[in-house]
Amino acid sequence: MMADAGNSADEAEHSRLLPDAPRRNVDSHLLDISPIVHETDDSITIRRPVHYQSIINNGQQPVLGNRAQATVNRYKYYTKLASHSGSTMLMPNHVVPSEYFLVLPVKQADGTQSSLVTIFSIWNTMVGTSLLSMPWALERCGFASGIVILLVMFALTLYTAWRVLQSPQSIDSSVGALEFSDVCNFYLGRWGDYTSVLFSLLTLLGAAIVYWVLMSNFLFHTVKFVYDDVNKNTNITLPADVSNMSYDAYCPNPPTDGFRNRSTFDLDLYLTSDWYSLGEEERNETNSSKTLFTTLWSQTHTVPFFLLLVLGPLVSLKSPTFFTKFNALGTVSVMYIMVFVAVKASHWGLHLDFDPADYNMYIPEFQWTFPALTGTLSLAFFIHNCVLSIVKNQRHPEHNSRDLSIAYVCVAFTYLFIAVVFYSCFPLPKACIEDNLLNNFRSGDVMAFASRLFLFFQMVTVFPLILYIFRIQLLSALCGSIYPSWKHVLALNVGVLSVCVLFAIFMPQIGVIIRFSGALCGFAYVFTLPCIIYVLSLKRKGQLTWPVLIFHSIIIVFGGANFIAQFLILGKT
Numbered sequence: 055m056m057a058d059a060g061n062s063a064d065e066a067e068h069s070r071l072l073p074d075a076p077r078r079n080v081d082s083h084l085l086d087i088s089p090i091v092h093e094t095d096d097s098i099t100i101r102r103p104v105h106y107q108s109i110i111n112n113g114q115q116p117v118l119g120n121r122a123q124a125t126v127n128r129y130k131y132y133t134k135l136a137s138h139s140g141s142t143m144l145m146p147n148h149v150v151p152s153e154y155f156l157v158l159p160v161k162q163a164d165g166t167q168s169s170l171v172t173i174f175s176i177w178n179t180m181v182g183t184s185l186l187s188m189p190w191a192l193e194r195c196g197f198a199s200g201i202v203i204l205l206v207m208f209a210l211t212l213y214t215a216w217r218v219l220q221s222p223q224s225i226d227s228s229v230g231a232l233e234f235s236d237v238c239n240f241y242l243g244r245w246g247d248y249t250s251v252l253f254s255l256l257t258l259l260g261a262a263i264v265y266w267v268l269m270s271n272f273l274f275h276t277v278k279f280v281y282d283d284v285n286k287n288t289n290i291t292l293p294a295d296v297s298n299m300s301y302d303a304y305c306p307n308p309p310t311d312g313f314r315n316r317s318t319f320d321l322d323l324y325l326t327s328d329w330y331s332l333g334e335e336e337r338n339e340t341n342s343s344k345t346l347f348t349t350l351w352s353q354t355h356t357v358p359f360f361l362l363l364v365l366g367p368l369v370s371l372k373s374p375t376f377f378t379k380f381n382a383l384g385t386v387s388v389m390y391i392m393v394f395v396a397v398k399a400s401h402w403g404l405h406l407d408f409d410p411a412d413y414n415m416y417i418p419e420f421q422w423t424f425p426a427l428t429g430t431l432s433l434a435f436f437i438h439n440c441v442l443s444i445v446k447n448q449r450h451p452e453h454n455s456r457d458l459s460i461a462y463v464c465v466a467f468t469y470l471f472i473a474v475v476f477y478s479c480f481p482l483p484k485a486c487i488e489d490n491l492l493n494n495f496r497s498g499d500v501m502a503f504a505s506r507l508f509l510f511f512q513m514v515t516v517f518p519l520i521l522y523i524f525r526i527q528l529l530s531a532l533c534g535s536i537y538p539s540w541k542h543v544l545a546l547n548v549g550v551l552s553v554c555v556l557f558a559i560f561m562p563q564i565g566v567i568i569r570f571s572g573a574l575c576g577f578a579y580v581f582t583l584p585c586i587i588y589v590l591s592l593k594r595k596g597q598l599t600w601p602v603l604i605f606h607s608i609i610i611v612f613g614g615a616n617f618i619a620q621f622l623i624l625g626k627t
Contacts, residue, residue, distance in 0.1 A: 075139055075444060099305075099471070104211065151293065155317065166447060167187050167449055169448070169453050169456075173457050176441065176461035177464045178388075178463075180260075180434070180435065181458075181465055181469075183261070184568055184572075186569055187490065187491075188430070188472045188491075189487050191488050191489075192204075192483065193477060193484045195420070196419050198420070199421075203431070204427070207435060208462060208465075208466040209578055211432075212458070212462040215441055217585070219442065238583060238587065245601060252479075254439045254527060254579065255524060256571065257571065257579070258524040264571075265517050266555070267558045268564060270353060270357045273510055276355040276504070277351060278351065279497050300400070302496075303402070305486035305493065305494055306488065323341070328371070354559050358559055359555065361558075368517075369551070370520050371518065372537060374518040378519065388510075392468070395475055399475050400481045403479060415484075425569070425573075425619035426565065427620070431572070433568055433569075434469060435462070435465065436572065436576060436580060438579050438580055478540055482494075484544055489563055490564055521547065530541075570620050576616065577614055577616065580613065581610055581613025582614075585606035586610075587611050
């Protein structure tokens with residue numbers, strides 16, 4: 055309601071605002087109260103507050119004229135732009151005075167995302183391809199120490215993610231920072247913005263390489279399963295039927311070097327066991343036994359190129375956002391992997407032997423190759439580059455910290471379940487566990503076949519989105535446009551796909567790729583930038599203390615040591 059001007063009586067003011075109030079002259083100084091007052095040629099008209107009729111008519115929707123309706127639409131437009139308290143698009147005074155906010159029943163564009171949706175979105179975004187490498191990473195670290203390190207990394211990455219979540223609050227509301235890169239730009243200048251974008255691109259590139267290696271693997275085994283079934287080969291294994299085999303798992307890559315076997319692996323026993331003979335048919339056949347199929351269908355020599363025929367056209371789409379409709383496949387695939395591991399574990403039973411005398415099945419508590427786990431977890435718990443985007447539509451922003459913590463607990467439980475259950479029940483020497491747990495099952499295993507087929511289709515729908523995000527981030531930074539021309543997009547796609555194919559041919563070990571990309575990007579985005587931004591914000595406020603500075607410096611040093619350690623264990627994992 056407009057404030058009274060001069061000594062006008064309350065009754066006169068009320069009659070002035072009623073819908074059927076007559077026109078009358080008003081002192082000229084009244085026109086300067088707010089832009090809500092207008093002057094016509096022959097008289098002065100005091101415009102009524104928009105929707106004032108809805109107040110005096112018990113909330114009934116008024117009949118508005120064209121001009122009033124246009125005003126309401128303009129108000130709604132500005133309101134929708136002001137989706138959060140820190141936005142620069144808050145309704146300015148020259149549009150409508152602040153005293154009118156109480157009488158304009160225009161619904162604010164509050165967030166519509168519940169806490170449950172926020173928690174699920176964070177969990178679904180974090181849990182990805184690293185899940186398949188968790189048992190392998192746990193074995194490289196040691197059973198007890200691996201569980202402890204996983205919990206420590208969970209707490210550490212949760213803390214830095216929370217720092218990212220809180221970082222926009224230290225910036226003036228007029229800045230309107232929505233992404234962490236904007237916060238980095240505010241505190242560190244353009245180089246901070248470029249650094250955050252660079253390591254975000256490296257994370258996406260690492261994910262694209264891992265996806266290509268896994269899709270080549272899944273496509274190879276899927277087609278081989280169909281080929282063996284059509285040709286009536288005898289290596290088809292049903293979940294409840296393991297033929298004459300002791301177990302339906304096998305060791306495709308026996309550990310023969312002195313470091314990996316830790317003098318606890320009996321190679322003679324391995325060569326004469328049933329589970330080694332199962333691996334023979336997965337190995338390359340001798341020249342005399344090669345067929346046309348095995349020549350044309352090789353996991354590392356031909357399948358990565360066949361995959362180009364499927365994904366080449368998809369990644370060239372100008373906007374492949376259609377594939378976002380299949381995001382639910384990611385959740386279903388994670389659930390299926392958990393069920394798959396649970397079924398296999400129930401079939402195998404518990405296989406934990408902490409007696410050093412049994413050097414074939416002995417389980418070490420600690421191994422010096424533990425950086426394989428810390429590097430993998432740096433990527434597995436990585437959500438820092440998109441956590442602000444996920445929570446920006448939260449209905450109750452005050453619950454963001456709580457929801458982030460709950461989501462991290464769910465992610466940590468998922469990783470612990472897969473890693474501990476598979477590792478504890480794996481019936482063969484633990485050194486046989488592969489960096490892709492599905493590699494411990496033959497092509498003919500029906501449940502493994504279903505896992506590979508489902509994961510393949512899920513990754514086919516996600517891979518174009520990964521390259522699309524990579525494209526818009528890179529081209530926006532270099533060219534100022536997300537689609538400068540088809541030549542730019544084609545050159546970028548050819549370059550990225552060539553890198554993916556080369557890795558699938560010459561280094562198809564996803565464990566190595568994940569731990570290196572996780573350690574590198576984690577060093578910048580997980581451990582360094584959040585700590586630097588927080589320290590600078592405290593310094594800006596004059597609240598920085600030595601304990602805080604030392605604590606966050608230790609986190610940064612840990613991130614750097616984690617990356618350097620990945621080189622020290624090369625050839626030992």
